[in-house]
Amino acid sequence: MYRGYVLDGAVLKSDKHFRMGCKLCHKGNDKELTKEAAHKGLVKQPSANPTTCALCHKAITDNYAKSLHYTTIGQRNGVMPRFSAEELKTFDKKVFEQSCRSCHASCGDCHVKSPPVSGISTGLIKGHKFIKKDEGKTCASCHGGRVYPEFTGEYGGATDVHYQKGMMCADCHKKIEMHGDGMAYKSKHEVKDRPQCLSCHKNSKDQIAHKLHKDKVSCQGCHSAAKYRQCYSCHEGTGSKSKEGFILGLNPRDKKTLTTLRLIPTKKSTFRKAGIKMENYDAIPNFWNSAVHNIRKQTDRTRSCDSCHVAKNGFLNHEMVIKEGGSKANEGLIYNIKPIKR
Numbered sequence: 441m442y443r444g445y446v447l448d449g450a451v452l453k454s455d456k457h458f459r460m461g462c463k464l465c466h467k468g469n470d471k472e473l474t475k476e477a478a479h480k481g482l483v484k485q486p487s488a489n490p491t492t493c494a495l496c497h498k499a500i501t502d503n504y505a506k507s508l509h510y511t512t513i514g515q516r517n518g519v520m521p522r523f524s525a526e527e528l529k530t531f532d533k534k535v536f537e538q539s540c541r542s543c544h545a546s547c548g549d550c551h552v553k554s555p556p557v558s559g560i561s562t563g564l565i566k567g568h569k570f571i572k573k574d575e576g577k578t579c580a581s582c583h584g585g586r587v588y589p590e591f592t593g594e595y596g597g598a599t600d601v602h603y604q605k606g607m608m609c610a611d612c613h614k615k616i617e618m619h620g621d622g623m624a625y626k627s628k629h630e631v632k633d634r635p636q637c638l639s640c641h642k643n644s645k646d647q648i649a650h651k652l653h654k655d656k657v658s659c660q661g662c663h664s665a666a667k668y669r670q671c672y673s674c675h676e677g678t679g680s681k682s683k684e685g686f687i688l689g690l691n692p693r694d695k696k697t698l699t700t701l702r703l704i705p706t707k708k709s710t711f712r713k714a715g716i717k718m719e720n721y722d723a724i725p726n727f728w729n730s731a732v733h734n735i736r737k738q739t740d741r742t743r744s745c746d747s748c749h750v751a752k753n754g755f756l757n758h759e760m761v762i763k764e765g766g767s768k769a770n771e772g773l774i775y776n777i778k779p780i781k782r
Contacts, residue, residue, distance in 0.1 A: 722768040
């Protein structure tokens with residue numbers, strides 16, 4: 441048995457969640473003496489159903505039941521344009537509910553137990569103590585493939601300046617974003633109060649550069665400090681592959697802003713086993729705008745204009761787009777930057 445699954449007896453006295461006993465959340469029969477009898481009807485993960493936590497935290501759970509962390513509807517709506525109406529029905533039944541939805545986070549996944557990723561879990565947090573936040577244990581478990589290791593410098597080698605100064609996830613991503621505000625958003629891009637660089641960095645000493653690039657380049661486009669993780673094949677059920685890369689291209693959501701792009705590894709064959717051909721596959725690209733979390737004040741692009749305007753380092757081009765099974769929409773993200781008039 442993993443030590444992480446063992447309940448710390450001291451927690452029973454110190455944490456008010458246990459005043460009503462284990463049965464309140466886990467059910468079972470606390471009158472029985474044998475494990476088998478006591479565990480009959482046991483609920484292993486009570487918070488998988490938000491109504492359990494609603495006994496005491498109804499206002500929060502009412503919002504959370506509609507949140508993107510719980511519904512994972514953003515994943516569905518992201519790929520949905522590729523499907524015909526009939527294919528979407530098949531996807532909802534055979535793929536989304538059976539696979540994608542398994543990644544949704546319950547209340548306990550953040551406040552009691554680290555969430556299982558690919559069937560692996562590190563167990564209870566601090567012996568079943570209920571915690572407000574523990575980003576390294578909870579955020580990193582789900583977002584540890586790309587965002588978290590980029591943020592901490594474990595991947596790419598450039599520590600994000602915010603992490604270097606002691607900031608963590610919840611310093612920017614407030615609890616209303618985690619719990620939801622009661623609105624059923626289709627994707628995170630609809631959320632009005634998402635963290636924005638300009639919320640803190642309203643004034644800049646380098647007025648000329650920011651004025652010239654305003655509404656033309658995202659903050660990450662210039663301030664992403666290093667290569668970040670690009671994933672391949674992980675949606676095909678054959679094991680994931682990744683390699684580092686830095687890609688600049690047009691934001692597929694507005695086609696006006698140059699930004700950092702991340703490869704979303706969906707191919708025409710991705711859902712073939714479920715009988716989905718993706719009849720509208722070319723409706724959306726394989727590259728999507730990504731708020732890369734490896735920010736530094738000075739980067740190759742901030743030090744020299746020539747990095748972009750002459751060398752065109754990192755810019756998406758025809759050689760970089762996916763040749764086999766790639767979407768035709770990828771071509772629309774290629775941006776031919778103009779040289780500077782000197």
